Amino acid sequence: MTLEIQNISKKYNRNKYGLKDFSITIEKGILGLLGPNGAGKSTLLKMIATVSKPTQGVIILNKNNIVKDANYMRKQLGFLPQDFGVYPNLNAFEFLEYIAAMKGIGGSNLTSKIEQLLDGLNLLDAAKKPIGSYSGGMKQRVGIAQALLNDPKIVIFDEPTVGLDPEERVRFRNLISDLAQDCIVILSSHIVSDIDTIADQVAVMKNGSLLSYGDQEKLIQLVDQKVFSITIEKDRLTHFKNNQIIVSTSRKEGMINVRYISENPIEHSIPQQANLEDAYLYLTKRN
């Protein structure tokens, strides 16, 4: 299974692009999409999910152009949008039945499948209550359940961990790893820790363009020997920020300990082991 995105652009007006000449080929496994707010992640995911159409370019799934034949993608798609809603007067069971009907699935096994999904997401006890009374995390789990209703081969999760507590995040990561055995899973986030433990491939985006794409090692290689830490006085921090890419700061005995990325480190700096977050910040803040 291969998903090829070829030179797609989304143009909103003469000068504004949501996505510009974007190309990527995605194979089975987990692709983590990283980028700051407004990078174009959701725009890209909506186009892959056939909710939105590219102004230019094609998206090919197994040699089928899904820009023209959206139903080919829809039959095997599981999509969790970033900002989705629910019908508050339906309960979780009815809502999932409704989404299943929209996806064109049914049969005698549907009821048991919905029950299994709700049970696995710890929602079975509340399944008969109106969704309008659910917490944010519960709604998010209903969203995850609907994405899995049709045994999808392409699963798109746009900022999926919003509203989930730490334990639920762990369970969700396990679920994604399980899914990736047979599917293409695309996971977007601007939180690096959501991606770094599970993604096989990582794409970093900014201003509608692809900055870098590859496995985590390849990306981390970009900042190898460029990550340092140093302890400085508080009043030097502003000057420091203007000249270096700061990864993090912490207070230490009235001083500030700074982790930063630089090709020309300041004297007395201590080299640090680079990680994905360093690579992400290096790519997005460098330009």
Place this chain on the structure above:
Amino acid sequence: MKTFLSTIKFDYLQRTRSYSFLITLCISLAIAYTFVPEPNASYSTIRISDYVGYYNAAWFGYVTAIMTSVFLSLIGFYLVNSGIKADQITKIGQITAATPVSNFRYLFSKVFSNFLILSTIVFIIFIMSIILFFLYNEGFPFELSQFIVPYLLIPIPAMFFIAVLAVVFEVLFKKYSVIQNIGFFFLFSTIVFSTYSDETQFALDPFGTKIVMHQMEESVKGILQVDDQTSLSIGYVLGNVQKPKKFEFNGISFPISFLISRIAWTLLGMILIIIISPFFHRFKIKHKSKITNTIPKIFNKKEAKEIVLSNLSKPEIDYGIFSLVKTELILLFRKGKRWLWVINLIGMILLAITPVEIAYPLILPILWFLQVHRLSEISSKEIYHNVHYFAFSSHKPLTRLLTSQIIAGIAIILFLATPLIIRLMTIQEFSSVGFIIIGAVFIVLLASGLGILTKGKKLFEILFFMITYANINKIPFADYFGGLNHSSNYIISLIIVTMTLGIIGFLTRRYQLRKQ
């Protein structure tokens, strides 16, 4: 004061920069164009016996001002009666509630914002009335004061009163929009149909139209030299084949009591806002609190489970629409409060027991109008509830989902008409049964089409209200369900309009799906 004005300004801008406001403005303009009939037109708007005024500046100014006051009081309420609710939905309300702004100041800013929106429409109609004067000019001189005076004294204070009423209803009835809609319907009818015996009582008319119409009647009585009541008609009357006679109307000199009353209505509005301020919920609305409390604790760490993909049942392909129709019916059925179904049940009983002459032309349209909140978002609820990402990425959303919504809507509307349909079938009035079915299809397609076009529900709510009001007044061209006698040409025209609505809805949704 500056912050207060800023609040009004931004609220006004936010509400007027919407597609539905633009459409409402266009429709208002189109309707305003008909306020003074073209000289050879076969309809009338204001007519006293066989008389209408000469087409001078006064006639244009006063007639359009009266029509604006009645017309905008009718639909204006529905246009502005969700200002507070919009803040609740967008969560702006919660932010506002956390600021030091007082209830009175917040509500007053809403009144002013409502008033500005309605005044914008009044202003557009005012310009249209001047254009109409020059279009149909019969050689009379242009007098700007004959336009300004009636507009300032008749629709402008009326709009302020409507702006206040909209806020009062929103505060008192909170989220019960059905009560707001029905309550205003009865209040409006009471005001419009009330009569006054002497001049001082005209001060009691918040719309300010009766004093002018009374003066017009008196002028015609003078010509006819009769003391009896003349037949004054206001509103659209079709088929006035006989060309009207003309009388001279030069405006009226408003008595001081009337002028004071217009200011008094404005002050009364402010007092009403002061009185209801303590009752404003300040966005502390509890949604289904009982249900929330009964949700069991499901975060028990010992019982936390995970999905095992290999154990999940395998679903089957099913591209039928039965399940979709079923859920759409559930959504329609559960929309609004449960006690509304008691009213529906009473309506259905009335359809079964009252004489057909009352049940068919009067009770049926009212019963159907009571479903306005169900129908108004029948095809726009995906966007309203932010479910459109699921809906629009589903399998064939146009032919399956939209069709299901329309079928469910027609089913629920026809279900409500069942007692009448059975009665008509027993007396072999099959043509009436057919007309009712066409009417159900028409109103559902109108709701669906306008919802898709505007991505909202306001325009349909306003139009449905106007249509129902016209139905109750037995205005023939608004009869979409066959409550009055019609020629076969009318039925064919209605079927064509219904089909056109369906086609427009489908094509627009298809365009929206393609252009996302």
